[in-house]
Amino acid sequence: MSTPLRLGVNIDHVATIRNARGGTHPDPVKAALLSVKAGADGITAHLREDRRHIRDEDIAMLMASLDVPLNLEMAATQEMLEIALRHKPHAACIVPEKREERTTEGGLDAAGQFDALRPIVSALGEAGIRVSLFIEADAAQIEAAMKLGAPVVEFHTGAYAHLDGSARAAELRRIADAAALAAKNGIEPHAGHGLTFDNVAPVAAIPQIAELNIGHFLIGEAIFGGLEASIREMRRQMDLAR
Numbered sequence: 001m002s003t004p005l006r007l008g009v010n011i012d013h014v015a016t017i018r019n020a021r022g023g024t025h026p027d028p029v030k031a032a033l034l035s036v037k038a039g040a041d042g043i044t045a046h047l048r049e050d051r052r053h054i055r056d057e058d059i060a061m062l063m064a065s066l067d068v069p070l071n072l073e074m075a076a077t078q079e080m081l082e083i084a085l086r087h088k089p090h091a092a093c094i095v096p097e098k099r100e101e102r103t104t105e106g107g108l109d110a111a112g113q114f115d116a117l118r119p120i121v122s123a124l125g126e127a128g129i130r131v132s133l134f135i136e137a138d139a140a141q142i143e144a145a146m147k148l149g150a151p152v153v154e155f156h157t158g159a160y161a162h163l164d165g166s167a168r169a170a171e172l173r174r175i176a177d178a179a180a181l182a183a184k185n186g187i188e189p190h191a192g193h194g195l196t197f198d199n200v201a202p203v204a205a206i207p208q209i210a211e212l213n214i215g216h217f218l219i220g221e222a223i224f225g226g227l228e229a230s231i232r233e234m235r236r237q238m239d240l241a242r
């Protein structure tokens with residue numbers, strides 16, 4: 001049986017466009033509110049260490065304005081931990097960050113960075129923030145998430161999105177197996193990165209996956225059809241796949 005599937009809309013790239021010229025337009029908070037109106041169940045925002053898109057004041061405004069859960073994506077650093085503890089978003093998703101990368105290139109090495117992650121995951125959890133780990137669909141990473149006590153993992157779908165043919169099918173199987181393993185062990189599986197109208201359905205069809213976080217494509221597509229229409233169409237495709 002499938003669990004209900006939520007859509008978290010990532011509004012980072014509204015801020016990317018805003019920051020291209022400085023100033024305040026387009027406003028990511030306005031985009032977040034419109035996303036909710038169009039059917040988003042939650043909003044995701046990644047406060048990168050280099051502040052290339054979302055800025056500190058955006059997080060404060062999102063916290064003040066939203067009546068749906070905010071999922072704050074953050075690197076596992078002391079600075080980001082302090083910001084998360086100050087704002088207390090509904091959820092914090094710990095992601096790997098490399099300053100020079102164009103986008104998030106892979107999952108967090110929760111197994112390799114276990115000792116560094118432990119105090120951060122504990123502090124977030126003790127503050128009532130739902131911790132998620134953005135990981136590859138890999139049994140060793142799920143085991144590390146279990147040992148860390150993370151209630152949620154988000155599987156990185158970037159490789160799936162960029163592959164095709166049998167390689168894509170194999171990556172999809174890996175994600176499906178990992179979702180089943182996580183759920184069997186009491187961890188709620190989410191997925192995201194690089195999802196589009198063309199590739200979302202097979203991921204949405206994985207019965208244990210409870211949430212998809214989608215951003216870049218939705219914001220890009222909004223140029224052609226508007227943000228509400230792009231979100232409604234994504235929701236429709238997700239619902240059809242379930």
Ligand SMILES: CC(=O)[C@@H](O)[C@H](O)COP(=O)(O)O
Binds near residue numbers: 010048073095134192
């Ligand atoms: C972790 C993740 O997948 C998103 O936060 C994504 O990384 C946002 O876009 P950029 O990678 O372009 O910052």
Ligand SMILES: NCC(=O)COP(=O)(O)O
Binds near residue numbers: 044154192213216
């Ligand atoms: N965690 C994935 C996410 O929030 C959105 O990734 P993308 O759709 O912008 O690639």
